[in-house]
Amino acid sequence: MQKVEFDGRRxxxxxxGQGEPLLLIQGMSGHNGMWGEEFLSLLEPHFDVVAYNHRGIGESSWADGQFTMSDLADDAAGVIRGVGWSSAHVFGISMGGMVTQELLLRHGxxxxxxxxxxxxxxxPDVSLGETVRRAIAAMSTRDADHALKTAYEMNxxxxxxxxxxxxxxxSLSQRVPVPVVLMQWEAAQRHDTSARLPSLNAKVQVIHGTGDAGMPVRNGEHIASLIPGARLELLQDASHLFWFDEPFRTADLLKQFAALADK
Structure with missing residues (x-):
């Protein structure tokens, strides 16, 4: 595991891999091991991949107070610069997709x-699935087995x-403290870019599984409808962890979109 430091945080x-720079941004309670070996191996021949851990996760510095998605977007910008890139392709999932939206708006x-x-x-037009709230409630009990089973059913x-x-x-291969996940949940609940996304002039694609129980597909459709020129890709019956369900398709979509953007 490598480390980068800026603004007093690690x-x-x-x-x-090698090729075009690609930053991977995980979701709530996720760490960089949750991209999975199969998916990373498909990206390696085509991208110089960096997958980092959010503040408070794994070996990253502790989250020393409540944060916002804007704060996490500033973290992502710092990682891009800190690893030596001037810019990068970015793939963010779930909460990481919220971070990606703020990254586009703040550090386009x-x-x-x-x-x-x-x-x-x-x-007001979309909402999180009830399974997300059940997963947070399960995690708040500090009963690890109950929390994992609930997250498994949701994801x-x-x-x-x-x-x-x-x-x-x-899930348990890296440190994911419950207090940090609850701070992530608070930040996600306050996230709202719906009025600002139409101002973007950026190359954006949205991927969503139609079988996603935690984040219903209408949310992905909503994001794509708000961003001018955004490309929407729906993966039939795929779950919240769609890159595990459809690793080849997901990797191909990233490769094709990066190639189109270079033309």
Whole structure:
């Protein structure tokens, strides 16, 4: 695990592959191991991939107080600069997709293309699935087994099922403190870019699984409708963890979009 420091904070990351720079931004309670070996191996031949951990996650510095999506977007911008890039393609999922929206709005010059996965823009027109609230409630009990089982049910679809033991092994492979996840949840609840996204002039694609129970597909459709020229890709029956369900398709979409943007 490599580390980059700026503004008094340390962020841990993994770096693999070669080619165009690609920053991966994980979601709520996620760490960089949750991209999965198969998906990362598909990206490596085409991208110089950096997958970092949010503040308070893994070996990154502790989150020393409540933060906003704007704060996390500033973190992402600092990672891009800190690893030596002038700009990068960005792929953010779930909460990481919210961070990506703020990154576009606050630091657009750093973003070559943005892919927003299984996320939402906030506002009155869309909402989070009830399963998200059940997962947060389960985590708040501090009962690890209950929290993992609830998250497993929320994140995976009946059609594409990762064995529970594999999900647990990946989830617990790095430090994910409950207080930090609850701060992420507070930030996600306050997230609202719906009035600002129409002002973007950026190359954006939105990917969403139609079987996503935690973040219903209408949220992805809403984001794509707000951003001028955004490209919408729906993955039939795929879950919230769609890059596990459809790793080849997801990697291909990233490669194709990056190539189109360079023309």
């Amino acid at each position: 962020f841990s990351y993994i770096r693999r 010059a750093l973003v070559r293309t943005a892919t927003i996965g299984c996320s939402w823009a906030g506002g 995976l679809s009946p059609r594409f099922v990762m064995p529970y033991e594999d999900y647990v092994s990946i």
